[in-house]
Amino acid sequence: MALAFWYEFASTYSYLAAMRVEEEGRSRGIEVEWRxxxxxxxxxxxxxxxxxxxxxxxxxxxMWRDVERQCERYGLPFMRxxxxxxxxxxxxxxxxxxxxEGWTPAFSSAVYQAEFGEGQDISRPELLAGILIDLVLDADALFARAGSAEVKAAFKAQGAEVERCGLFGTPSFVASDGEFFWGDDRMEQAFEWEARLG
Amino acid sequence: MALAFWYEFASTYSYLAAMRVEEEGRSRGIEVEWRxxxxxxxxxxxxxxxxxxxxxxxxxxxMWRDVERQCERYGLPFMRxxxxxxxxxxxxxxxxxxxxEGWTPAFSSAVYQAEFGEGQDISRPELLAGILIDLVLDADALFARAGSAEVKAAFKAQGAEVERCGLFGTPSFVASDGEFFWGDDRMEQAFEWEARLG
Known part of the structure; x- marks a missing residue:
């Protein structure tokens, strides 16, 4: 059992979901595929x-007011x-x-924390390098790979899957049977759906 | 204490809220102002x-899939x-x-039931007349009033309030202090907010 979690770093509602999705998956015994x-x-x-x-x-x-309220409900930091x-x-x-390689959840959570928890600019390579180094990863090597034609093409090729799933916004959750759920407000339902597929 | 419930008859998510809002208000002791x-x-x-x-x-x-799922969750009928x-x-x-005059909740619920519970066309005057008659109201007199310049103008004049509140979609819930919540998914939070204003 695995639930695909499609997210975009610019998305405030993806932030709300990203900070909660691992714990939700763990408590339900459902693996989360970060996409x-x-x-x-x-x-x-x-x-x-x-x-x-x-x-x-x-x-x-x-949206800004709503996200602020939701952060308060969830106990998440918020800085616009x-x-x-x-x-x-x-x-x-x-x-x-x-x-x-398994470090995407920790990396993504740290990026979101910087962006919407601390109001930082995540387009800054130094900020991203700092996060990678904190995770004991080789930032220089990863930057080189991120700029390679191979990774660029593979990343872009996801577009076909996005289209096949019918996604139009984030966060989106896609269950094993293709059923999909849009929005942080549907995260729990998406997990319930996946659990029923057992 | 009163929570304003702004809704549009063409809106599927207003249907979800309209069928639940009275009971929610009653159980919390908060009056609902249907708008x-x-x-x-x-x-x-x-x-x-x-x-x-x-x-x-x-x-x-x-949206259609999501509304169908939500109807199932809420135990509401659904026909597109x-x-x-x-x-x-x-x-x-x-x-x-x-x-x-106090009959808006019953009338509106019946209109929504016909539209999204039974898939009927609510632009048909006969359908609306039938609902009014079921509520023991004078359909002919009400149709005449609905077409009067006075009612048309008063109805249109609500636009200024919509703008003042910053509304951009439905359902929307506006608390006594002006705090507003958009979407069926925020109905419970809107009531919680109003309750805190006590």
Whole structure:
């Protein structure tokens, strides 16, 4: 049993889910497959040049208040970063590499903590390098791999799977049978669904 | 203590909330102020000619599945109507009249039951007349009032309040202190907020 957790580093609601998903999976005995990807290409196909929270200001205004309230409920730190949405391309490519090596959950949680817990700029390579070093990983080697044609192509190739699953936003949770759930508010239901597939 | 419940008859997620909000209010001792209104003008200002679930097909596809799942969770009937989004203008004007007379909750629940519980077309005046008659109301007189310049103007004048509250979708819940919550998923939190204002 495994539940795929699709997330985007620029997404505030992905932050809420990312900080809770491992514990939720552990307590239910369901493995979580972390799937970092980019929403940009999906948004562009819908005619948006930025996050819908930027395109629709009222929705954006509400989102920040809602995320603040949810952080309080969940006991998560919250600090709104100056820049939004942030460029999470390098972070996502690094997280993508880590999927095969098992450090993606720890890395991604640290990136989110910096971004929305401390309001830092996660497009800064130094910040990402610091996180990798804290995880006792070889930052230089990983940066080189993240910039390689091979990783770039493999990361991009996920787009076909995103399309097959019908994903249009994050966080999204895809169960083993293809059933999918969108939004931090559906995380528990997604786990319940996967548990029933047993 | 009162929580304002803003809803639109074409909205599937308003259906989910409308069928639960009275019981939730009763059990918490919080009055619910039903506020029927139209999303069309708001959507138009965002550049949408129809429901976002029509404008963004992937989101629409997901919405129907999600609403079906939520109905199952809540024990609500669900039948997808052929037409979507439906024209709920007449229903909304009638519900608006009922606010001062106390029959809006019963009327609105019956309209939603017909629309999303039975897949019927709520733009049909005969259907609405049948609901009014079931509630022992004078359908002819109410239709005449719904078409009067006075009611039309008063209904439209709500737009200023919608703008003041910052509403951009439905269902929305506005607490006595102006704090607002969007979406069926936030209904319980909205009540909790209002309860704390005591």
């Amino acid at each position: 970092p990807f980019l929403l940009g290409p999906i948004f562009k196909r819908q005619g948006w040049e930025s996050s819908p929270f930027e395109v629709y200001p009222l929705k954006g205004l509400y 970063p100056e820049d939004f949405p942030q460029n999470g391309l390098l972070a996502a490519r690094l997280a993508f590499i880590g999927c095969a | 029927p209104f139209l999303l069309g003008p708001i959507f138009k200002r965002q550049g949408w000619e129809s429901s976002p679930f029509e404008v963004y097909p992937l989101k629409g596809l997901y 109507p052929e037409d979507f989004p439906q024209n709920g203008l007449l229903a909304a004007r009638l519900a608006f009249i009922g606010c001062a």
